[in-house]
Structures are given as structure tokens and as C-alpha cells.
Amino acid sequence: MMGNGKVIEVKNLVKKFGNFVANDHLTFDVHRGEIFGFLGANGAGKTTAMRILCGLSKPTSGEITVNGFDVYRQSEAIKRTIGYMSQKFSLYEDMTVAENMRFYAGIYKLPRSKRLKKEAELRDKLHMPEIMNKLVGSLPLGWKQKLAFSIALIHDPGIVFLDEPTGGVDPITRRQFWKLIYEASANGITVFVTTHYMDEAEYCDRVTIMVDGRIEALDTPAQLMQTYGASSMNDVFLTLARKAKKAVG
Amino acid sequence: MIRFNNVSKSYGDVQAVSDISFEVKEHELFGLIGPDGAGKTTLLRMLVSLLLPDFGSISLAGCNVVGNYRKVRSLVGYMPGRFSLYQDLSVEENLSFFASVFGSSIAENYHLIEPIYKQIEPFRKRRAGKLSGGMKQKLALSCALIHKPVVLVLDEPTTGVDAVSRHEFWDMLDNLKKAGITIIVSTPYMDEASRCDRVALIQQGCILSIDTPGSIVQTHGKQHWNIKARERYKLITDLEAWEQTASVYPFGQYLHLKLKSGGAGRNEIIAYLKRNNHEQIEACEGTPGIEDVFIDLMTENDKKQIEA
Amino acid sequence: MNRFWGFIRKEFYHIFRDARTLIIILGIPVSQLLLFGYVVNTEVKDVKLAVYDQSKDDVTTRxxxxxxxxxxxxxxxNLDSDNDIEAIFKKGKIKEVLVFEPDFAEKLEREGSADIQLLADATDPNVARMVAMYTQNIINSFLKQEQPLATVPMQVNASIKMYYNEQLRSVFLFVPGLMALIMMLVSALMSSISITREKELGTMEVLLVSPLKPIHIIIGKVIPYLLIAFVDSLLIILMGNLVFNMPVNGSLLLLMGECFLFIFLSLSLGILISTVAPTQLIAMFMSMIGLMLPTLLLSGFVFPIESMPEVLQWFSAIMPARWFNEIVKNIMLKGVGFMYVWKQTFILLAMSVFIVFVSVRKFKIRLM
Structure with a gap:
């Protein structure tokens, strides 16, 4: 399933804001089709690193390529080949589902035939034929989430970045959403998830735990739990974060 | 200590809370657990007299929260969903403001907040807007406690806060409970249920179940199989298509598979998966958790509603 | 009482820690006054004039x-033909053209009357009216000097008369209006925003659940802005006096008292807005469109009330700023005492009582 293609390669990524080191020599690779979790407390440097990988900000130093493009010089090419979905969904609540799709299809210059195909796919996924003409604002949270994910994939990107995607939805909706993610991954799309919900991490193929700008651990959830003798990712994280606190304090 | 009697509340067409009754005992740590939009915030706002119920009645320490709202408000320490702090005021200024609003002072009840406040006291000159999520949470809790309330009402205090702070926060609530304060807290995180004495699972304005977390699992929990194989998505779709399957949901690294009653055993599962060309198959019996129960109850509830 | 001081202290923290608030409450009064005093100027001075003199005699020259x-x-x-007139107006520099009929002096002597045509660029009607009136006055005084008995019928009919501001110092007209506007801005806008901000932040929930009564919250919110707006009004009067030599002919004490009343009224309007508006943005729009704009347009500050259509005159009567304007003008320029402004004062007082009553009633003890 993984193949051996590396779609994200990061070597010694450093990002500083003034004296503050947000990312301290991060090194990792992400493989094609992998679900890669990026975990950490608020302010651990997850968002900073993700913004760099999305081509939204430049690193201070380090070698980073995304989909084979260099983040320093080819950020435009990166943006064309990735999808992004944030916690806030970036949907226009006062527009219908179809209008939202048309808008984003326009941004990525999707041909009409392809857009119609995507619309049909979404209709199937949601089991609701009449949904296309509903205002996004009137949809339940779970549907908005699925819609936002479909829109992030509208231009068939190689990688999709999910920024804290599943907070607050009910357990069934949440699992339906993970099913969509597994489906994308099975279709060869790499999924990069940042979250501070530790139970979310257990759904990922591999997990990176960030503490204070550094990578404290990187492995499969099963391996991490074994290494730290923990019964859940939450315990793994607590162990690592406390260790870091002691080192500082 | 707290009583909800057949309480309903709707906003326009949306029924936020429908006919809910429950009781919270003195010195209890009671959890309202459910996803966004389940009606948790509406329940708590009605309890602290910020909203009026459409039907039913609520009492707190023997006072009706509608008729006797002044008394109720003086007994309650309330922490709304977003940490409502003045971002442009320092830690200390926030605390002394909320103390003064309740006609109290920091010194008067310092012993009560000390274990919590001590952790943020080094930053007491810092503006609240510049604090991390965890520190804001501690400050907001201190502010809600500063007038020595009898009942502490916390609306999603752990949302948006990292795992370490969440863990510490529940420890603090434990200590407050030991100090004799009755606490009612809402959360969308199922895993926090185990930290409460009793919980109510809510979904779409209805209580699915109410009991100690242990009993809820014991009463409603059904056996399931933990299944794992190399190709996860195919595994889900194959199991969903299997006539023996009652339900299948991903839970972390595993799928939780429930089979129809009187159905197959481990060997049949493995045989079925092998027929579908799965590799690296794992299948073992799992013990249900609160989240499994929630899903089962939700499904049952939906069925009931469709039938009705 | 402790409760109360805590609240007021907190409000002052908010005000002094927010650069934007400080700019609005201190920077705007000063900059607006200077702007209106110097730039937005309808004073008649060095008006560019063209003359089409078809007579070119001794009288026209004089x-x-x-x-x-x-x-x-x-x-x-100096123009040579009718056709030039329109062209020269189009260029935009010339504000007025004076046309003397042929044989002006001769006609004046023989028939006792002669025609002058006075053409003004009315793209700015206020300026045009004023320019025409000036011209008329100067010509009239010239004729009276020359031939006390002659009358010169003119095609320009201007009937505006100016009292108490003979030099037409426009800044004198602006100061009272500006005071009203700034009081509104500081009191109504800022207080409504500061209350709705607490709604947005969620702190209002906590305040409501506290033993504070609505009246405590309202008064606690009002007092800081009352003080600040009062300081602003002093600042405007002082600057008007120092920079523009605007006199205070009447009692300063009375003037301050009236300012106080008007500020109080504006604050109660602000609270009324905050009871309705759920967010800061809506509160801002409501105060801007519901209060500031009518104050600017209908209070007689920019457009004279007498020249408004009757319906708008009615509207103008419910603008507190209109009455405040009259009071301030009367006190500052005419120098009259309370006996001459009691009626307006009474109107403001009645409005305040009414609005305070409504807003305290409307101020919710719950969220919905």
C-alpha cells in the first residue's frame, strides 16, 4: 500500500521567529498513501511546520520538498498539488453546496465535466441527492465536515492536509469521517493530520509527537504504545510531555 | 442538589432539549457527555438562570432557578464555554475584578483557589490574552471559584486544551469535589467520562443513559471483535458487506466489529477475511468502552425516532 | 460599593489599554475640530470672479x-461674449460671473435702474449662496453710497440674513455641531461597543450570573465614558477658543451643565443600542447609521433646518443634537442665560428620562 515513494521529505527544518525557535531541526519523511499524524500541545510547533509544508511560509533553514517541489522556490507548484482542510472548514455558509463546489472548482480551474463528476461522487457519498441545493449553513456539522473534505480533494491533490479535523462531532459521524480518510489513503492520497486530540492519533499509520518545537517520537501508534509501556496514545503523550517539562523546569 | 424536572427548550424549530429529567447529588462530580449540538450548553445555561426553560422546572439547592434566580446566581460558580476572561486585563486584575463583582476579595478565599492559582501566579502580571490555553483554563476556573460557590457549573472546560492540561484539570476537579463543592461539567470527549462520578450521555436533546460510567458500560456494553488487517479501507468495506455484521466502526488502530446475535466466531471471521484476500489479519475479543456504548445507544435512539 | 469601584476600574483599564479606543476618544475630537475649522471651510475669501462688462463705463468699473x-x-x-461664460464655468476655477447690461451707467442715471446678472457656480450650493449674497450686499452698499435714492432691480434673489456671525466664520457654526457629533461618538458608540464586546467575549454571561444588578452594570459602563466625553467637550471649547477665537459669551457653567445632560442622553442611547445589538459590528453600524449620520445631516450642523423639506424637519425635531446645537449656539454666541434655553433643555431632559427608562427595562437579565 505504501509503495516507496516519498511525497514529503524534510531534513533539519528550522523555523525561528526572532529568538523563538518554533521548529527545531525537524527531520521526517512521509510516504505515498500514508496517514501521517502530527501531534502536539498548542504551541508545540505543529501549525508552523504545516504552514511551511503547504508553501504558506518559508523555513529559516533546512531542505524540504513536497510532492517533489522545493518549498523555497516552488511554493506555487506545491499549492496546486495539495489540498487543505481546516477546523473552520473554509466553506461559505451563505452559499449552497453546489455553489461552494463550483467556486473551489473555479479556483483550481477544473473543467466542467470533472466538476460534474465530483458533484456526483459527493451526492453518492452523502446519500442525499437534494443536498446540492442546500445552504451550507443549514447542514449538520458532520455533513459540513464531509463536504469540506470533498472540496479539499476536488482537484485530486497528491497530499491533503487536515488541521484538527474532527473536534466536537458525535462518535458515529467521526468514524464516518475517518472512513473517508481511509478511502482517500487507499486511493493513494497522502493524508497529513495535525491534532491535539490524542485518541485521533491512533487512527494514523504513523505518528509524530512534537513537544516544544522538537520531534520527541515518531513511529506507528502500536510501536509507540509498546515503547512507552502505555495503553493509549494519550498516555504516551503525557509521558513525553512530562519528561520534557522536567527537562526544562 | 440539582434537579431537572421534564425540562424542554427549543430555539425556533430546533428542539435543543426535550423532556430531560435528572438529579445531581451533593458533593458529586457529574458529567454531561455528548457531541456539539447535543444540548449540553442549553442545559447548563438554564441551570445558571441565563435561559428560561420552555417547559419543566429546575431547582438548585432547593431554589427554583427561574423564580429565585438571585439566590441561585449567588450560589453558583459558572465557567462558560469560551474562557470568558478580559483579554486586556492581567491575570491578577481578572481575578480581583471577578472577586469584587461577587463582593469578595482574592485574600478572602485564597485557600480555595490556591492549588490552582499557584500554578499561574508567576504570570500574574501577564495579560490574559497572552496566556496559553491551559493557563487560561486555570485562570477561568480560579475566577469561577473566587466567591466560594456551592455548585460549580463548567461548560466544556477542556475543549481546545492540550492533553496534559486536560489531565491536570480533572485532577483539580477531583480536589474541589473533595473540598465539598458539587460540580456539573459538560464535555464532548467520551474518554473523560471515567473521571466523573456519574454521567449523562446526551444526544440531540435527549438523555441516552445516566449512571456511573462503570454501570453504563456494564448495562449496555456488548461484546465486539477487534479486527485489524493490512488494507484498512478494504477491510471496512468488506466487513460492512458481510451478512453476519451488525456494525463495524474504526476505533483507533482496530475496527470494532459487532456480529449479529447467535452469529459467527473468530474462525469464521478469519475465514471470511481470508476469502477476501486480506493479509496480516488480527482478530481478538474486545471489551467495550463508553464510546462503544454511546454509538450503540445513538443507533438505538435513531431507530426509535424513525419508528415513532 | 467595592463591587462598583472594581467595575469602573476595569472599564478604565479597557479604555487605556486599547490604542484604538484612545485614538477615538482623544484623537478624533482634536483632528475633527482642526479639520472642520481649517479645511471644510465655507468662508468666502478670494473667490475667483469673471466679469462680462458690456457697458465698460465709469460705474461698472467702480x-x-x-x-x-x-x-x-x-x-x-474679463469676458468678451456670452459664449465664454459657460466655457469658463466648466473649467471650474471661476465661482461667479458678473454680467453688466450695455449702457449700464446711462440706464441707471436715466431710468433709475439697471440690470446686473449674477451667475454663480452652484455645484456647491452653500458656497454659491454665500457668494451671491456677498456680491449683492457689496453692490447694494455701493449704490447706497453713490445714489441714496436709486434702486437697482437684480435678477439674483437672496434672502438669507446672518446674525451673530457677521464675518461668517464657519468654524463658529461648526463647533456646536461638532461637539454634538463627538459627544455622540464617544458616548453612544463607545459605550455600546464596550457592552457588546462583553457579549461577544462571553464575559457578559459571567456578569449576569453574578450578584450584579443590571443597573450596576449599566452605571459601571456609563461613568467612565461620561467622564471622558466631558473632558472631550472641555477640550473642544478650549481649542475653539484658543485656535479659532471662538468666544463663550454666556455662562461657562451653564454650558458645561448642558454638555453633561447631552452626554448622559447619548450614553443612554448607546445602552439602548447595546441591548439590541448582539455583536460589536452591529452595534457600530447601528450607532453610525442610526445616530451619527442623522446627527450630521439633520441636526442643522451641515444643512440648515429651515431649508429642509417639512418631513425632514419633523425628523430633525427628534434629533437630540438639534436641540443641543441650539443651546450651545445660544450660550456661546448670543451669550444668553438659562431663560432662553430652558425649552431645549427640557426637551433633552425628557428624551433622557425616556431612553434611560426603556434601556433599563430592555437590559436583559438573561441571554434570550
Whole structure:
């Protein structure tokens, strides 16, 4: 399933804001089709690193390529080949589902035939034929989430970045959403998830735990739990974060 | 200590809370657990007299929260969903403001907040807007406690806060409970249920179940199989298509598979998966958790509603 | 009482820690006054004038000299034909053209009357009216000097008369209006925003659940802005006096008292808005469109009330700023005492009582 293609390669990524080191020599690779979790407390440097990988900000130093493009010089090419979905969904609540799709299809210059195909796919996924003409604002949270994910994939990107995607939805909706993610991954799309919900991490193929700008651990959830003798990712994280606190304090 | 009697509340067409009754005992740590939009915030706002119920009645320490709202408000320490702090005021200024609003002072009840406040006291000159999520949470809790309330009402205090702070926060609530304060807290995180004495699972304005977390699992929990194989998505779709399957949901690294009653055993599962060309198959019996129960109850509830 | 001081202290923290708030409450009064005083100026001075003199006799020359030597007019061009008039207006520099009929002096002597046509660029009607009136006055005084008995019928009909501001210092007209506007801005806008901000932040929930009564919250919110707006009004009067020599002919104490009343009224309007508006943005729109704009347009600050259509005059009567304007003008320029402004004062007082009553009633003890 993984193949051996590396779609994200990061070597010694450093990002500083003034004296503050947000990312301290991060090194990792992400493989094609992998679900890669990026975990950490608020302010651990997850968002900073993700913004760099999305081509939204430049690193201070380090070698980073995304989909084979260099983040320093080819950020435009990166943006064309990735999808992004944030916690806030970036949907226009006062527009219908179809209008939202048309808008984003326009941004990525999707041909009409392809857009119609995507619309049909979404209709199937949601089991609701009449949904296309509903205002996004009137949809339940779970549907908005699925819609936002479909829109992030509208231009068939190689990688999709999910920024804290599943907070607050009910357990069934949440699992339906993970099913969509597994489906994308099975279709060869790499999924990069940042979250501070530790139970979310257990759904990922591999997990990176960030503490204070550094990578404290990187492995499969099963391996991490074994290494730290923990019964859940939450315990793994607590162990690592406390260790870091002691080192500082 | 707290009583909800057949309480309903709707906003326009949306029924936020429908006919809910429950009781919270003195010195209890009671959890309202459910996803966004389940009606948790509406329940708590009605309890602290910020909203009026459409039907039913609520009492707190023997006072009706509608008729006797002044008394109720003086007994309650309330922490709304977003940490409502003045971002442009320092830690200390926030605390002394909320103390003064309740006609109290920091010194008067310092012993009560000390274990919590001590952790943020080094930053007491810092503006609240510049604090991390965890520190804001501690400050907001201190502010809600500063007038020595009898009942502490916390609306999603752990949302948006990292795992370490969440863990510490529940420890603090434990200590407050030991100090004799009755606490009612809402959360969308199922895993926090185990930290409460009793919980109510809510979904779409209805209580699915109410009991100690242990009993809820014991009463409603059904056996399931933990299944794992190399190709996860195919595994889900194959199991969903299997006539023996009652339900299948991903839970972390595993799928939780429930089979129809009187159905197959481990060997049949493995045989079925092998027929579908799965590799690296794992299948073992799992013990249900609160989240499994929630899903089962939700499904049952939906069925009931469709039938009705 | 402790409760109360805590609240007021907190409000002052908010005000002094937010640069934007400080700019609005201190920077705007000063900059607006200077702006209106110096830039938005309808004073008549060095108005560019063109003359089409078809007579070119002794009298017309003397009239032109009289105009240009007044300091109000500057002769830019002598025109030779009717056709030039429109062209020269189109260029935009010339604000007025004076046309003397042929044989002006002769006609005046023989028939006792002669025609002058006075054409003004009315793209700015206020300026045009004023320019025409000036011209008329200067010509009239010239004729009275020359031939006390002659009358000159003119095609320009201007009937505006100016009292108490003979030099037409426009800044004198603006100061009272500006005071009203700034009081509104500081009191109504800022107080409504500060209350709705607490709604947005969620702190209002906590305040409501506290033993504070609505009246405590309202008064606690009002007092800081009352003080600040009062300081602002003093600042405007002081600057008007120092920079523009605007006199305070009447009692300063009375003036301050009236300012206080008006500020109180504006604050209660602000609270009324905050009881309705759920967010800061809506509160801002409501105060801007519901209060500031009508204050600007209908209070007689920019447009004279007498020249409004009757419906708008009715609207103007419910604008507190209109009555405040009259009070301030009366006290500052006419120098009259309370006996002359009691009626307006009473109106403001009645409005305040009404609005305070409504907003305290509307201020919710719950969220919905």
C-alpha cells in the first residue's frame, strides 16, 4: 500500500521567529498513501511546520520538498498539488453546496465535466441527492465536515492536509469521517493530520509527537504504545510531555 | 442538589432539549457527555438562570432557578464555554475584578483557589490574552471559584486544551469535589467520562443513559471483535458487506466489529477475511468502552425516532 | 460599593489599554475640530470672479473695484461674449460671473435702474449662496453710497440674513455641531461597543450570573465614558477658543451643565443600542447609521433646518443634537442665560428620562 515513494521529505527544518525557535531541526519523511499524524500541545510547533509544508511560509533553514517541489522556490507548484482542510472548514455558509463546489472548482480551474463528476461522487457519498441545493449553513456539522473534505480533494491533490479535523462531532459521524480518510489513503492520497486530540492519533499509520518545537517520537501508534509501556496514545503523550517539562523546569 | 424536572427548550424549530429529567447529588462530580449540538450548553445555561426553560422546572439547592434566580446566581460558580476572561486585563486584575463583582476579595478565599492559582501566579502580571490555553483554563476556573460557590457549573472546560492540561484539570476537579463543592461539567470527549462520578450521555436533546460510567458500560456494553488487517479501507468495506455484521466502526488502530446475535466466531471471521484476500489479519475479543456504548445507544435512539 | 469601584476600574483599564479606543476618544475630537475649522471651510475669501462688462463705463468699473478691493473677490478674467461664460464655468476655477447690461451707467442715471446678472457656480450650493449674497450686499452698499435714492432691480434673489456671525466664520457654526457629533461618538458608540464586546467575549454571561444588578452594570459602563466625553467637550471649547477665537459669551457653567445632560442622553442611547445589538459590528453600524449620520445631516450642523423639506424637519425635531446645537449656539454666541434655553433643555431632559427608562427595562437579565 505504501509503495516507496516519498511525497514529503524534510531534513533539519528550522523555523525561528526572532529568538523563538518554533521548529527545531525537524527531520521526517512521509510516504505515498500514508496517514501521517502530527501531534502536539498548542504551541508545540505543529501549525508552523504545516504552514511551511503547504508553501504558506518559508523555513529559516533546512531542505524540504513536497510532492517533489522545493518549498523555497516552488511554493506555487506545491499549492496546486495539495489540498487543505481546516477546523473552520473554509466553506461559505451563505452559499449552497453546489455553489461552494463550483467556486473551489473555479479556483483550481477544473473543467466542467470533472466538476460534474465530483458533484456526483459527493451526492453518492452523502446519500442525499437534494443536498446540492442546500445552504451550507443549514447542514449538520458532520455533513459540513464531509463536504469540506470533498472540496479539499476536488482537484485530486497528491497530499491533503487536515488541521484538527474532527473536534466536537458525535462518535458515529467521526468514524464516518475517518472512513473517508481511509478511502482517500487507499486511493493513494497522502493524508497529513495535525491534532491535539490524542485518541485521533491512533487512527494514523504513523505518528509524530512534537513537544516544544522538537520531534520527541515518531513511529506507528502500536510501536509507540509498546515503547512507552502505555495503553493509549494519550498516555504516551503525557509521558513525553512530562519528561520534557522536567527537562526544562 | 440539582434537579431537572421534564425540562424542554427549543430555539425556533430546533428542539435543543426535550423532556430531560435528572438529579445531581451533593458533593458529586457529574458529567454531561455528548457531541456539539447535543444540548449540553442549553442545559447548563438554564441551570445558571441565563435561559428560561420552555417547559419543566429546575431547582438548585432547593431554589427554583427561574423564580429565585438571585439566590441561585449567588450560589453558583459558572465557567462558560469560551474562557470568558478580559483579554486586556492581567491575570491578577481578572481575578480581583471577578472577586469584587461577587463582593469578595482574592485574600478572602485564597485557600480555595490556591492549588490552582499557584500554578499561574508567576504570570500574574501577564495579560490574559497572552496566556496559553491551559493557563487560561486555570485562570477561568480560579475566577469561577473566587466567591466560594456551592455548585460549580463548567461548560466544556477542556475543549481546545492540550492533553496534559486536560489531565491536570480533572485532577483539580477531583480536589474541589473533595473540598465539598458539587460540580456539573459538560464535555464532548467520551474518554473523560471515567473521571466523573456519574454521567449523562446526551444526544440531540435527549438523555441516552445516566449512571456511573462503570454501570453504563456494564448495562449496555456488548461484546465486539477487534479486527485489524493490512488494507484498512478494504477491510471496512468488506466487513460492512458481510451478512453476519451488525456494525463495524474504526476505533483507533482496530475496527470494532459487532456480529449479529447467535452469529459467527473468530474462525469464521478469519475465514471470511481470508476469502477476501486480506493479509496480516488480527482478530481478538474486545471489551467495550463508553464510546462503544454511546454509538450503540445513538443507533438505538435513531431507530426509535424513525419508528415513532 | 467595592463591587462598583472594581467595575469602573476595569472599564478604565479597557479604555487605556486599547490604542484604538484612545485614538477615538482623544484623537478624533482634536483632528475633527482642526479639520472642520481649517479645511471644510465655507468662508468666502478670494473667490475667483469673471466679469462680462458690456457697458465698460465709469460705474461698472467702480463696482468691480469695490468688489475686488473687499478682499472677498479676485478678478480673474474679463469676458468678451456670452459664449465664454459657460466655457469658463466648466473649467471650474471661476465661482461667479458678473454680467453688466450695455449702457449700464446711462440706464441707471436715466431710468433709475439697471440690470446686473449674477451667475454663480452652484455645484456647491452653500458656497454659491454665500457668494451671491456677498456680491449683492457689496453692490447694494455701493449704490447706497453713490445714489441714496436709486434702486437697482437684480435678477439674483437672496434672502438669507446672518446674525451673530457677521464675518461668517464657519468654524463658529461648526463647533456646536461638532461637539454634538463627538459627544455622540464617544458616548453612544463607545459605550455600546464596550457592552457588546462583553457579549461577544462571553464575559457578559459571567456578569449576569453574578450578584450584579443590571443597573450596576449599566452605571459601571456609563461613568467612565461620561467622564471622558466631558473632558472631550472641555477640550473642544478650549481649542475653539484658543485656535479659532471662538468666544463663550454666556455662562461657562451653564454650558458645561448642558454638555453633561447631552452626554448622559447619548450614553443612554448607546445602552439602548447595546441591548439590541448582539455583536460589536452591529452595534457600530447601528450607532453610525442610526445616530451619527442623522446627527450630521439633520441636526442643522451641515444643512440648515429651515431649508429642509417639512418631513425632514419633523425628523430633525427628534434629533437630540438639534436641540443641543441650539443651546450651545445660544450660550456661546448670543451669550444668553438659562431663560432662553430652558425649552431645549427640557426637551433633552425628557428624551433622557425616556431612553434611560426603556434601556433599563430592555437590559436583559438573561441571554434570550
Amino acid at each position: 463696482i468691480i473695484n469695490k468688489l475686488t478691493s473687499s478682499g472677498y473677490f479676485e478678478l480673474v478674467k
